[in-house]
Structures are given as structure tokens and as C-alpha cells.
Amino acid sequence: MTPETIFYxxxxxxxxxxxxxxxxxxxxxxxxxxxxxxxxxxxxxxxDVGKLLxxxxxxxxxxxxxxxxxxxxxxxxxxxxxxxxxxxxxxxxPLEGYxxxxxxxxxxxxxxxxxxxxxxxxxxxxxxxxxxxxxxxxMSYEMPFxxxxxxxxxxxxxxxxxxxxxxxVWSIVGPLGGLGVLLLLIAFLWVTPAELxxxxxxxxxxxxxxxxxxxxxxxxxxxxxxxLSDAVRGFAxxxxxVVLFFPFTLSYLFGLNLSGAALYIAEGLWFLFKxxxxxxxxxxxxxxxxxxxxxxxxxxxxxxxxxxxxxLGVILIxxxxx
Amino acid sequence: MPTKAMFLMIKQMLxxxxxxxxxxxxxxxDVTSLVEKIQKGEVKxxxxxxxxxxxxxxxxxxxxxCIGCRLCITVCPANAMEWxxxxxxxxxxxxxxxxxxxxxxxxxxxxxxxxxxAVKALSMSDEFLIADYDKYSDNLIEEPPEAKEKGI
Amino acid sequence: xxxTTYYIPVGPIxxxxxxxxxxxxxxxxxxxxxxxxxxxxxxxxxxxMGMKRNAIQTLYLSERICGICSISHPYAFVIGSEKALxxxxxxxxxxxxxxxxxxxxxxxxxxxxxxxAHEIGFDPLLFWTWKGREKVLDILEAITGNRINxxxxxxxxxxxxxxxxxxxxxxxxxxYYWEFTEHMKEVFLSDPVYKARTRGVAQLSKxxxxxxxxxxxxxxAAGIRMDVRQDIxxxxxxxxxxxxxxxxxxxGEARGDAYDITMVRLYEIEQSLDIIEFCLDNLPEGKxxxxxxxxxxxxxxxxxxxxxxxxxxxxRGEVIHYLKYDGxxxxxxxxxxxxxxxxxxxxxxxxxxxxxVADIPVVxxxxxxxxxxxxxxxxxxxxxxxxxxxxxxxxxxxxxxxKLEKELGVRR
Numbered sequence: 111m112t113p114e115t116i117f118y119x120x121x122x123x124x125x126x127x128x129x130x131x132x133x134x135x136x137x138x139x140x141x142x143x144x145x146x147x148x149x150x151x152x153x154x155x156x157x158d159v160g161k162l163l164x165x166x167x168x169x170x171x172x173x174x175x176x177x178x179x180x181x182x183x184x185x186x187x188x189x190x191x192x193x194x195x196x197x198x199x200x201x202x203x204p205l206e207g208y209x210x211x212x213x214x215x216x217x218x219x220x221x222x223x224x225x226x227x228x229x230x231x232x233x234x235x236x237x238x239x240x241x242x243x244x245x246x247x248x249m250s251y252e253m254p255f256x257x258x259x260x261x262x263x264x265x266x267x268x269x270x271x272x273x274x275x276x277x278x279v280w281s282i283v284g285p286l287g288g289l290g291v292l293l294l295l296i297a298f299l300w301v302t303p304a305e306l307x308x309x310x311x312x313x314x315x316x317x318x319x320x321x322x323x324x325x326x327x328x329x330x331x332x333x334x335x336x337x338l339s340d341a342v343r344g345f346a347x348x349x350x351x352v353v354l355f356f357p358f359t360l361s362y363l364f365g366l367n368l369s370g371a372a373l374y375i376a377e378g379l380w381f382l383f384k385x386x387x388x389x390x391x392x393x394x395x396x397x398x399x400x401x402x403x404x405x406x407x408x409x410x411x412x413x414x415x416x417x418x419x420x421x422l423g424v425i426l427i428x429x430x431x432x
Numbered sequence: 433m434p435t436k437a438m439f440l441m442i443k444q445m446l447x448x449x450x451x452x453x454x455x456x457x458x459x460x461x462d463v464t465s466l467v468e469k470i471q472k473g474e475v476k477x478x479x480x481x482x483x484x485x486x487x488x489x490x491x492x493x494x495x496x497x498c499i500g501c502r503l504c505i506t507v508c509p510a511n512a513m514e515w516x517x518x519x520x521x522x523x524x525x526x527x528x529x530x531x532x533x534x535x536x537x538x539x540x541x542x543x544x545x546x547x548x549x550a551v552k553a554l555s556m557s558d559e560f561l562i563a564d565y566d567k568y569s570d571n572l573i574e575e576p577p578e579a580k581e582k583g584i
Numbered sequence: 585x586x587x588t589t590y591y592i593p594v595g596p597i598x599x600x601x602x603x604x605x606x607x608x609x610x611x612x613x614x615x616x617x618x619x620x621x622x623x624x625x626x627x628x629x630x631x632x633m634g635m636k637r638n639a640i641q642t643l644y645l646s647e648r649i650c651g652i653c654s655i656s657h658p659y660a661f662v663i664g665s666e667k668a669l670x671x672x673x674x675x676x677x678x679x680x681x682x683x684x685x686x687x688x689x690x691x692x693x694x695x696x697x698x699x700x701a702h703e704i705g706f707d708p709l710l711f712w713t714w715k716g717r718e719k720v721l722d723i724l725e726a727i728t729g730n731r732i733n734x735x736x737x738x739x740x741x742x743x744x745x746x747x748x749x750x751x752x753x754x755x756x757x758x759x760y761y762w763e764f765t766e767h768m769k770e771v772f773l774s775d776p777v778y779k780a781r782t783r784g785v786a787q788l789s790k791x792x793x794x795x796x797x798x799x800x801x802x803x804x805a806a807g808i809r810m811d812v813r814q815d816i817x818x819x820x821x822x823x824x825x826x827x828x829x830x831x832x833x834x835x836g837e838a839r840g841d842a843y844d845i846t847m848v849r850l851y852e853i854e855q856s857l858d859i860i861e862f863c864l865d866n867l868p869e870g871k872x873x874x875x876x877x878x879x880x881x882x883x884x885x886x887x888x889x890x891x892x893x894x895x896x897x898x899x900r901g902e903v904i905h906y907l908k909y910d911g912x913x914x915x916x917x918x919x920x921x922x923x924x925x926x927x928x929x930x931x932x933x934x935x936x937x938x939x940x941v942a943d944i945p946v947v948x949x950x951x952x953x954x955x956x957x958x959x960x961x962x963x964x965x966x967x968x969x970x971x972x973x974x975x976x977x978x979x980x981x982x983x984x985x986x987k988l989e990k991e992l993g994v995r996r
Contacts, residue, residue, distance in 0.1 A: 144441040145711040146450040151458050235590045239941055242613065309705055310777055318600040318703045318945040320592075399438035401777040402705030404942045405614060436771045441708055450715050484726040486744070488735070507878055509637070509644035532644050532735035537743065538878050556729075 126193040130341035167330030172233040181228030182335035189339040210269035229324030240323020244314035250412035251304040257420035290426030297420035310400035495576035497553035504535035524574040527567035600945035603955035627962035656898030660905040664894025675868040677741035682820035686856040692899035703945035740874030782842035800901020805845035807838030812897035900924040923957030
């Protein structure tokens with residue numbers, strides 16, 4: 111073990127959790143302003159996590175105890191691992207070379223799966239219905255997500271995220287491929303709220319229908335872990351989107367000639383800014399201006415419309431690459 | 433897929449929040465110390481939304497004007513009035529009151545020498561911040577001062 | 585065989601319900617295969633209380649039957665009482681009563697629009713509609729002295745007069761709401777997700793609506809032209825031509841689903857604005873109380889023998905009060921209240937059968953239920969099914985209260 115590995119192992123989770131919670135705070139604040147409210151202070155998610163950690167963890171009587179307790183840890187661990195695969199701007203991903211886009215796809219799935227299994231294990235009818243919905247939803251949105259990733263693999267002839275991050279996708283595709291990438295972006299924007307379990311696709315946690323669904327029985331430390339993994343997942347998902355579709359660096363855009371620490375700080379801040387803008391557009395604005403779909407409507411949207419968009423994009427890219 | 437609601441939300445984001453941040457904008461860390469600071473005048477609170485003219489707030493009782501006709505006890509829907517036979521006056525429990533102001537309507541009042549019209553013993557103030565931990569606290573009982581002194 | 589159905593209890597406490605009631609659903613996947621609606625969680629014995637008090641006290645008690653229609657029940661009560669007493673409110677009072685009732689309809693319908701948006705997960709619209717609703721509540725506060733529980737009506741008139749400043753504020757409000765309702769129509773009726781969630785959900789055919797005896801906007805959305813204001817007009821409604829708002833007049837056909845009922849409610853807000861405008865234009869001068877002295881009024885009631893029915897079109901449907909004065913006491917000897925939600929809740933079970941779990945909140949909310957208006961009788965059984973009588977329950981309640989007081993050290 112080198113000192114660098116230890117730094118990444120300890121530093122990345124802390125930075126990831128911190129950023130995830132800050133983005134969640136900003137998201138809540140902006141959403142409140144969109145609805146003419148003042149909203150909570152930006153540090154509110156930190157207070158929430160702190161409060162949840164202080165509270166008693168209740169396990170329902172007819173829950174499968176060990177699965178019920180293990181799933182939050184699994185979800186949290188997978189979201190932490192996910193962070194290590196995402197290159198932050200020009201910073202290279204810590205686990206670069208040990209996995210690629212497909213691993214990211216599976217790590218994102220793992221969290222949703224952990225929540226669904228935890229829901230089934232809690233033995234409450236609301237959780238069971240929620241978990242069923244999550245499974246159906248997962249089967250629907252994973253397909254377009256996988257197609258998007260295939261499209262990128264076609265362009266770069268590689269699944270490696272570092273290769274993709276090094277060259278902006280828009281500079282290597284022609285007009286036809288550009289149109290294809292645009293279609294992929296649209297499909298990906300549809301997948302994002304479903305992947306993050308946000309409105310209009312928070313069907314599995316529908317508050318007014320099944321009382322928070324899978325999370326209905328979770329409390330205390332377990333709920334805090336789910337909360338944290340949700341925050342980290344939100345940040346990671348949008349960061350992935352930025353890396354895939356908007357990888358423009360400051361030096362690429364403006365031809366800045368920075369070097370050393372200044373370069374890293376400037377590029378890091380620029381990356382965080384891009385994530386923030388996309389977060390507000392793709393998550394906050396969408397979750398504020400849509401109602402919740404029914405599960406069979408959401409399924410149809412993903413299986414038919416989003417799939418068609420994504421496939422069309424891949425076909426266009428394929429036509430150009432071949 | 434842009435919808436009408438989306439434009440509405442963007443429009444609202446550019447406007448000022450509608451919430452009246454009464455008494456303070458965010459929940460304080462320590463409520464007790466905030467209340468102390470407000471009492472000392474170190475912190476200013478946002479005022480509540482002003483009440484209109486004719487607002488029905490906490491009932492004000494003037495025992496001097498009370499003639500002991502018991503009409504208010506007859507009409508009070510919530511039985512918030514208690515008759516004090518020794519003094520021939522009433523005691524009003526604000527915690528039971530439902531702020532209908534019927535007692536104010538029926539109160540005949542009393543005319544002091546030199547006055548042209550009778551002034552009612554009961555009137556509605558515009559005070560509405562009357563929350564308390566104890567429903568029998570002094571703030572929530574309106575009674576003649578003698579009643580308290582004699583412990584009736 | 586593995587268990588294929590789940591039992592989902594919705595209520596008495598559930599995020600979809602704002603008041604206690606219980607919907608028990610057996611679901612197979614997402615489909616509801618068996619459903620049962622249980623009421624009776626909000627019984628307060630309010631009619632019994634009313635029969636122990638005098639008429640003025642009962643009038644203000646009736647205002648507390650419902651939290652939102654705080655003028656609908658008094659309206660039906662004063663109409664019934666005036667019929668029984670043989671008095672008539674002065675014209676100005678009648679017009680003021682109509683204005684207040686229509687203001688309440690506006691705020692109740694906007695409230696419902698927010699609630700239905702919340703039920704389908706559209707909280708931002710809830711905040712927006714309720715922000716717009718503040719205006720009418722401010723007006724009501726200025727006119728009556730309180731945002732809810734207006735304490736405005738009196739048997740034979742109203743207690744407060746409309747001032748010039750109120751009339752000006754009302755005209756401002758009407759302009760504001762014409763614009764706001766137009767905006768609401770655009771946002772609600774054109775929203776694709778709103779349409780996807782409400783079209784075809786809670787669909788009540790005309791035959792079914794007649795069979796289930798639903799009232800108010802629920803019946804009108806199914807295409808039945810019924811409205812108390814149109815059928816048996818009272819007060820200022822008699823001077824104008826009120827027509828029931830039905831979807832076939834707006835779009836040509838009535839489907840009776842949650843989307844249609846949204847439309848009906850939105851257009852009823854505009855109808856209310858028209859009525860208020862008419863009342864303001866034709867507001868007569870004069871006194872506002874037939875019998876200004878409350879003691880004289882109570883004496884008259886004490887000498888009156890008679891019975892009457894008062895009906896009013898509340899925002900949720902018709903509310904009916906039956907009153908009987910027996911000439912011995914100054915309050916009603918018999919008082920019976922029928923609230924609109926009582927009829928409308930009947931439609932839940934047939935509508936939920938075969939629907940999805942996701943439709944439960946929409947079906948529950950689309951009639952704008954008011955549970956506390958409903959419960960008139962409570963029957964308590966012990967574990968063996970034996971009925972428990974009043975004296976036994978009272979004894980038990982007193983025992984429990986004493987025990988709690990002792991444990992908590994409550995000062996008496």
C-alpha cells in the first residue's frame with residue numbers, strides 16, 4: 111500500500127460525502143426558491159444526517175434482521191466505490207485501470223438493488239410494494255442507460271472513462287455522430303431522475319401512495335446511510351454526465367496557460383461549477399416541475415420512447431463510425 | 433419536455449419568496465437564548481402579517497364596566513365564561529374561547545357619569561400571539577382583580 | 585402456494601389522507617382485487633351537543649363541524665331556522681351571505697386543486713395554488729375578522745356589514761382571480777403528467793353516479809345537472825340565473841374522471857366570481873339583522889314550534905340540516921346534519937376495485953372528502969362483538985382520565 115492509496119481510501123469518501131450533501135443542500139434551497147419558499151439553510155442535510163445518526167435504529171419485528179441491517183451498508187459502500195471511478199475534471203480517477211463504464215453501471219444498479227432487497231426484508235406491505243416497483247423501474251431504465259454506454263464505446267472503441275474524459279466527445283464525432291450523441295444526451299437526461307429516484311420517477315418511494323415505500327421501516331443509522339448514499343449517488347451521477355457529455359476544460363475552452371496547483375484548483379472549481387449547473391437543470395428543475403408517473407406509465411416511457419431515442423442515437427453513431 | 437409548470441417554476445425562482453419569515457428566517461440553534469436576546473433588544477424579529485381592522489383576537493374584559501347581566505354566559509357557544517356569584521362579575525378562560533365575538537355583540541356595558549353612550553365591558557383586541565404552556569396561566573384568564581386577591 | 589396478494593392498509597393515519605378514515609385494500613402486484621372502506625374515526629357527538637345548547641350556541645357549534653366549509657353548515661342551519669321561525673333576513677344580509685359563501689367556494693376549490701396536486705406528487709403546484717389562495721383568505725379576514733370560522737351568520741341576517749373599503753377590495757380580488765384562474769387552467773389542464781395521472785382515473789359513469797347518489801362537483805363531473813343553487817334557489821341566488829357547471833358544456837362530453845372534476849372546479853371558481861360581481865353590483869341598502877336583539881331572538885325560538893330543512897350548496901356538494909323546535913327550549917329539539925362527503929365516499933369502493941395502488945390517493949382526494957363532517961354515529965363493540973352502551977363507555981372514559989391525571993400529576 112502506497113501513501114497515495116491510503117490518501118484516496120480515506121480522502122475520497124470524505125470529499126464525496128461532503129460534496130454530495132452540499133449539492134443536496136443547494137438542490138433543496140433552489141427547489142424552495144422555485145416554489146416561492148425560503149427553503150432550508152444549505153447546511154441542512156448535514157444536520158439531518160447528524161440527527162439521524164443520533165436516533166435509535168428500530169428493526170421491525172417481522173423483518174429479516176441481518177439483511178435489513180446489511181443493505182444500508184452495502185448501498186453506502188457501493189456509492190463510495192462509485193466515487194473512486196469518476197475522474198474529477200483533469201484529476202484522474204483513483205481506481206483508473208481497474209474498471210470502466212460497465213462497472214459504474216453495475217455499482218449504480220447495486221445501490222438500487224440494495225434498497226429493494228432492504229425493502230423486501232423489512233416485512234411491511236408498503237416496503238414490499240415499493241421494492242416491487244423499484245425492481246420494475248430498474249428493469250426499465252437500465253436498458254437505455256446501457257445503450258448510452260454502448261454508444262460511447264462505439265465512438266471511443268473503449269469502455270474506459272479516462273479515455274473518454276481525455277478528449278471531448280464533440281470534437282471527434284462528425285455532424286451525424288453529433289446528432290447521435292445529442293440523442294444519447296436526451297436519453298441520459300431521462301434516465302437521471304429515475305436512477306436517482308427523484309420526481310417524476312420516485313415511484314418506489316411515493317409518499318402519498320405507499321408512505322416512502324422501501325424506506326418506510328428504516329430509521330436511525332440505517333436511514334442515515336441510505337441518505338448519504340443517495341446524496342453521493344446524486345453527485346456521482348451528474349459528475350458522470352458531465353464527464354461524458356460536457357468534458358470541456360478551462361484550458362480547452364479559453365486556452366488558459368496555467369500550471370501546477372493553480373491549474374488543478376481552477377479546473378477543479380470549473381468542474382464543480384459544471385456539475386452544479388447540470389444538477390440544477392437535470393434534477394432540481396425536473397423534480398420541481400413534474401408530477402409522479404404511475405409505474406406502468408414510467409415503464410412504457412423507458413421501454414418505448416427513451417429506448418427508441420437511445421437506439422436511434424447509437425444507430426447514427428454506428429453509421430458514422432463504420 | 434418543457435411544460436407550463438416548468439416556466440412557472442423558473443418565473444417564481446426570479447421572484448422574492450412569498451413566505452413571511454416570522455419570527456426569524458431559520459430555526460435558531462437555541463430558542464431560549466434567542467428569546468432572551470430579543471427581550472434585551474439585541475436581535476430584531478420579523479413582524480407577523482398585520483391584522484385587518486375588525487380582527488377578532490384575544491377578548492379584553494373591563495370589570496369596571498360589567499353590570500353582571502350574564503348575557504355573555506347565555507350566548508357563549510364554548511362555555512368560556514364563568515360566573516363569580518360573590519362579585520357578580522365573570523371570569524373568562526381564553527383557552528376555551530373560540531373568538532366568535534358573540535359576547536361582545538350582546539354586552540350592554542355601563543355608562544359612567546358624564547358619558548354619552550354606554551361602553552361595553554367586553555371588547556376584542558388584536559392580540560393573537562397567546563400560546564402558553566399552561567392553560568390556566570395569568571395571561572389566559574381574564575377576571576376582576578379582586579377575584580385573584582380574594583382567591584375566589 | 586406462495587402468497588400472491590398483499591394487504592395494504594391506507595389509514596387511519598396515512599400521508600394520502602388528511603383526516604382519519606380507513607381503506608383496506610388487497611393488492612395483487614399493483615392491482616387492487618378487494619377493497620373495504622371503514623369510517624367512524626372522527627365521531628364527536630356534535631349533534632347531541634347541539635341539542636343541549638341554545639340555537640345561537642348551536643349555530644356556532646355547526647361552524648365547527650367542518651374545518652374548511654366553516655360557512656356551509658351555518659348557512660344550512662340559518663336557512664332551516666329562518667324557515668322554522670317564519671322570519672326572513674333583510675335583502676342586504678342575504679346578499680352578504682351569498683358573497684361570503686361564494687368566497688368560501690373559491691378558497692375551498694383552490695385548496696382542493698393544491699391537494700390533488702400534492703396527491704400525485706406535484707408539491708410545487710400545491711405551494712403555488714395555496715399562495716394564490718391567500719388573497720381570498722385575506723379578504724375574508726378583512727370582512728369577517730378571521731381567516732376561517734368567520735362567525736358571520738346569525739339567524740335572520742349577518743353580524744357584520746360590508747364597508748366601502750371591503751367592496752373595493754372585493755373588486756380588486758375579482759380581477760386578480762380572473763387572471764389567476766386563467767393561469768391555473770393553463771397549468772393544470774395542459775400539463776401532460778397531470779393529464780396522464782387523472783385521465784380515466786376515478787371514472788364515474790352517469791348511471792353509476794345516480795346509483796351511488798353522489799352530490800356536488802362529483803355528480804356534475806359525471807354529467808348530472810344538479811346544484812342546490814339552481815334547483816332550489818335561496819337568498820341572492822334566487823335573483824340571478826345560476827346554472828350547474830357540467831363538463832359537456834365545456835368540452836362536449838362528460839367522462840366523470842378526475843380530470844373532468846378538475847375542470848368543473850376550475851370553472852366553478854369563475855362562476856363564483858361572476859356571482860360575487862353580481863351581488864356587489866346589486867347590493868341593496870338596509871339593515872342586516874331581522875331581529876337585532878339576541879335575547880329577543882332566543883325568546884322567539886323558545887315560543888316557536890316547527891320543523892324545517894335547510895339546504896346549501898357547499899363547495900363539496902349539498903349540505904342539509906334538519907331542525908325541529910318544540911316550543912319548550914330555546915335550542916333545537918332535534919338537529920340532524922347530512923354532509924356531502926357522506927354520499928360521495930360511497931363512490932370509493934367501486935372506483936378502487938380494479939384500480940392501481942397509485943390511484944388510491946387520486947380516488948380518495950377527487951371528491952374532496954371531509955371525514956369530520958361524516959361521522960354521526962359511533963358503535964363500539966368489545967372483543968366478543970357485544971355492543972357497549974353509553975353509560976359503560978362514559979364510566980370507562982372517566983376512569984381513564986382520572987388514571988392519566990394521577991400519572992401525569994395534572995392540576996385540576
